[in-house]
Amino acid sequence: xxxxxxxxxxxxxxxxxxxxxxxxxxxxxxxxxxxxxxxxxxxxxxxxxxxxxxxxxxxxxxxxxxxxxxxxxxxxxxxxxxxxxxxxxxxxxxxxxxxxxxxxxxxxxxxxxxxxxxxxxxxxxxxxxxxxxxxxxxxxxxxxxxx
Amino acid sequence: xxxxxxxxxxxxxxxxxxxxxxxxxxxxxxxxxxxxxxxxxxxxxxxxxxxxxxxxxxxxxxxxxxxxxxxxxxxxxxxxxxxxxxxxxxxxxxxxxxxxxxxxxxxxxxxxxxxxxxxxxxxxxxxxxxxxxxxxxxxxxxxxxxxxxxxxxxxxxxxxxxxxxxxxxxxxxxxxxxxxxxxxxxxxxxxxxxxxxxxxxxxxxxxxxxxxxxxxxxxxxxxxxxxxxxxxxxxxxxxxxxxxxxxxxxxxxxxxxxxxxxxxxxxxxxxxxxxxxxxxxxxxxxxxxxxxxxxxxxxxxxxxxxxxxxxxxxxxxxxxxxxxxxxxxxxxxxxxxxxxxxxxxxxxxxxxxxxxxxxxxxxxxxxxxxxxxxxxxxxxxxxxxxxxxxxxxxxxxx
Ligand code: SF4
Numbered sequence: 001x002x003x004x005x006x007x008x009x010x011x012x013x014x015x016x017x018x019x020x021x022x023x024x025x026x027x028x029x030x031x032x033x034x035x036x037x038x039x040x041x042x043x044x045x046x047x048x049x050x051x052x053x054x055x056x057x058x059x060x061x062x063x064x065x066x067x068x069x070x071x072x073x074x075x076x077x078x079x080x081x082x083x084x085x086x087x088x089x090x091x092x093x094x095x096x097x098x099x100x101x102x103x104x105x106x107x108x109x110x111x112x113x114x115x116x117x118x119x120x121x122x123x124x125x126x127x128x129x130x131x132x133x134x135x136x137x138x139x140x141x142x143x144x145x146x147x
Numbered sequence: 148x149x150x151x152x153x154x155x156x157x158x159x160x161x162x163x164x165x166x167x168x169x170x171x172x173x174x175x176x177x178x179x180x181x182x183x184x185x186x187x188x189x190x191x192x193x194x195x196x197x198x199x200x201x202x203x204x205x206x207x208x209x210x211x212x213x214x215x216x217x218x219x220x221x222x223x224x225x226x227x228x229x230x231x232x233x234x235x236x237x238x239x240x241x242x243x244x245x246x247x248x249x250x251x252x253x254x255x256x257x258x259x260x261x262x263x264x265x266x267x268x269x270x271x272x273x274x275x276x277x278x279x280x281x282x283x284x285x286x287x288x289x290x291x292x293x294x295x296x297x298x299x300x301x302x303x304x305x306x307x308x309x310x311x312x313x314x315x316x317x318x319x320x321x322x323x324x325x326x327x328x329x330x331x332x333x334x335x336x337x338x339x340x341x342x343x344x345x346x347x348x349x350x351x352x353x354x355x356x357x358x359x360x361x362x363x364x365x366x367x368x369x370x371x372x373x374x375x376x377x378x379x380x381x382x383x384x385x386x387x388x389x390x391x392x393x394x395x396x397x398x399x400x401x402x403x404x405x406x407x408x409x410x411x412x413x414x415x416x417x418x419x420x421x422x423x424x425x426x427x428x429x430x431x432x433x434x435x436x437x438x439x440x441x442x443x444x445x446x447x448x449x450x451x452x453x454x455x456x457x458x459x460x461x462x463x464x465x466x467x468x469x470x471x472x473x474x475x476x477x478x479x480x481x482x483x484x485x486x487x488x489x490x491x492x493x494x495x496x497x498x499x500x501x502x503x504x505x506x507x508x509x510x511x512x513x514x515x516x517x518x519x520x521x522x523x524x525x526x527x528x529x530x531x532x533x534x535x536x537x538x539x540x541x542x543x544x545x
Pocket of ligand 1: 025026027028029030064065066091092093094095099100123124125126209212
C-alpha cells in the first residue's frame, strides 16, 4: 500500500507530464506532427501535457528521428539532466529502429541504442492521433507505477 | 565592456532543430556569431547509391519532412531527364497542386513559429489551426499528411477525382479568407511591427553577395524565383506574381511569405479549375542510360538544386542535394551582428531554417586545389559557353 504522499505525487505526475522534444536526427516530419499535436485541433494540453524547453523541467523526453553520431553525446547529456523519474518516448519509425535511413553511416540507430525507451510510436511520421494514443498509454503506465 | 560568449543550441528552447550558434556579446548587442552545423547529418546521399531509382525516391523524399515534395520532384525530374521521358501534362498539374499546397503549409507553419518566437502565441495557434485545412487537403489527395509520396519516376501515383477537386477548392477558398486576415494582422498589428521592423537587416547587395535564396532574397528586393526564372512543370503557363519587398528586414520576410500564400492560392485555383485530361504517368526503364542531370525547384524556402549521375546501372551513381537553407545560412551571421540578443531567435527563425535539409556532407579541399573564387568561376563559365557559341560576357551580374 502506498503512502498518501506517494499517491499524491503519482497523481500529480500523471496529470501534468511535461515534455522535452528533441530532434536527434529526424527529417522534421515527426517534429511538425509533434508540434501539431499541441495545436488547437489535437490539443494535448487537455491531458496536462506541455512542451518545455529545458531538460530540468521535463518528465518525458520525446525523441524524434534516428540518433546521429553527432548527437550521441548531446542526447545523453540532455537525458542525464532530466530529473528522475524520467521516461523516453521514441516517435516515428526512425526513432524506433532507424526507419528509412537505417544503416546510414552517419547514424547510430534507433533511440533505444542509447536510452531506455518506455514507449515506441511507429509511423513515418505518426499521425498526431497516434502520438496522443502513445502518450496516454504511457500515462496509464505511470499510474501503474512501472516504467 | 568585456565580451561574453553565449552558446545557443544544439538543444535550446528557441530552436526547434539542432543547430549551434556561438554568439559573442557586448552587453546585449551581438558583435559576432559563429555557426556550427551538421548535427543532423545522416548520410542520405550515400544511402541513395545503394538503392534503385524508385527506392531512392522515397529516401530522398525523407531528406526533409516539410518540403518533401520539393526534394522528391527535383529528384524525379532528374530521373526523367536522364530517361528522356515525356511526362504527361496531367501528372505535371498534380505535381504543381501538391507543390503549392506544400508551400502553403510550410509558410503557415513558419508564420506560427515566427509568431511564437516574438512571443505572440495566439497567432501561433491560429495559423497552425488553419494549417490543418491544408493538411486535410493534402490528405484528401495523397492519403498522407506528411511525405505525400505522390511522385514516381515518370509521373504521379494517384489521380485526382472530380470530388477531390471540389473539396480542395473549397478549402483553398476558405484559406484565402484566413490568409487575408493574417496579412492585415501582420502588417497592422503594432506588436508584430515593433518586433520585426528594422530587425535582422540584410541589404540587397549583401543578399546578392551572400547568394541568399527564396523568400529571404525576395524580401531584400532580389527578384529571384525559379518558377519565374527557369519555369519547370507548368509554371510557365500559369499566372502569378513574384512577390518582393524592399524592407530588407524580418518584416519584409513576413510580408513576402504572407503574400506568396495568396499567390499559391491563385495558382491552386487555376490548376484545379483546369486539370488537363490524360494519363498520369509513363513507364521509365529500370536502368537509366549513363549521364548527368541537374534540376532546380523552388521549394518553400528557396531554390533547391538536385544533381543526379547515372553510370548505366540499377542504382544512381551519385546524388547531390543543395538545399536552400544552406545558401541562406551565410546571411545569418551578417544579420545577427549588431542586433540584440533577444532578437537572435526571430532572426534565425526568419530564414525558416531547415537543418535536416542542410546537413549534407561537404568536402573542404585545401587552397590551390581547384576551389574557385566567384570571379574565377564566372570567367570559367563565360569561356565554357563561348565554346558552345553562347556569349555571356555582356550579361550584367547585379
Ligand atoms: S520516421 Fe519518417 S517522418 Fe519521422 S523522422 Fe523518420 S523519415 Fe522523418
